[in-house]
Amino acid sequence: MSSRLLRFLNFHQDKLNSNGTFKPEYLAKLEQTSSPERIEKHFQVLNSRYLELKVMDETNPEPQTVYAAADFFTPEEHRQFNPDGSLKEEYVIYALSISVSESYLEQIQHRKQEEIESYNRLSDQYAARGENFGQSRMEEITSAKNNYSQLRQQYELDLLNCEDLDSLIF
Numbered sequence: 001m002s003s004r005l006l007r008f009l010n011f012h013q014d015k016l017n018s019n020g021t022f023k024p025e026y027l028a029k030l031e032q033t034s035s036p037e038r039i040e041k042h043f044q045v046l047n048s049r050y051l052e053l054k055v056m057d058e059t060n061p062e063p064q065t066v067y068a069a070a071d072f073f074t075p076e077e078h079r080q081f082n083p084d085g086s087l088k089e090e091y092v093i094y095a096l097s098i099s100v101s102e103s104y105l106e107q108i109q110h111r112k113q114e115e116i117e118s119y120n121r122l123s124d125q126y127a128a129r130g131e132n133f134g135q136s137r138m139e140e141i142t143s144a145k146n147n148y149s150q151l152r153q154q155y156e157l158d159l160l161n162c163e164d165l166d167s168l169i170f
Helices: 003-011 023-035 036-059 074-081 091-095 102-130 133-160
Strands: none
Touching: 003 036, 023 036, 091 102, 102 133
C-alpha cells in the first residue's frame, strides 16, 4: 500500500479495515444510533474516498525522497563517521594521535549507532502510517534555516533603521 491510502486508513483506523470495509465494532456502534440509509451513505463516502486514493496511488504515486540518517549528519560528523555510524579509520588514527582515548571513541561510535538505529525505527514507524519521516524532518530543517535568514535580514534592517536594541530579537 502506498502513502495516501495508508494515511487515510491510519486516520480512520477505528472505522475501517485495510480493505476499506467497516470494522464490525464500528458498524455495531453505528447500527445503534443511525438508520441503515445513513450507514450506507456514510460507507459510500468513505469507500469512494478509499477507492479514489487507491487508484491515485497506483496510477500517480507520490514522489518521495528517502533520507538516511547520514543525510542529517553535520559536516563534522561526515568527517568522523561512516553512514552506518562507525568511526572512519582516518578519524580514529587522527584522534588517537592527539591522545583521545579509545574508550571515548567507542562511546561516541556507540552513541552515533544508537542514534541511527533510533532514526531507522522512527522512519519505519512513520512509513507504516504512510508518512515519510526523513522528508518531514528535512523540511523542518530547511524551514528553520529559511526563517533564521529572514529574521537575520530583518534584524540587520532594524539596526540600519536605528531601532531600539531592547526591541530586537537577537
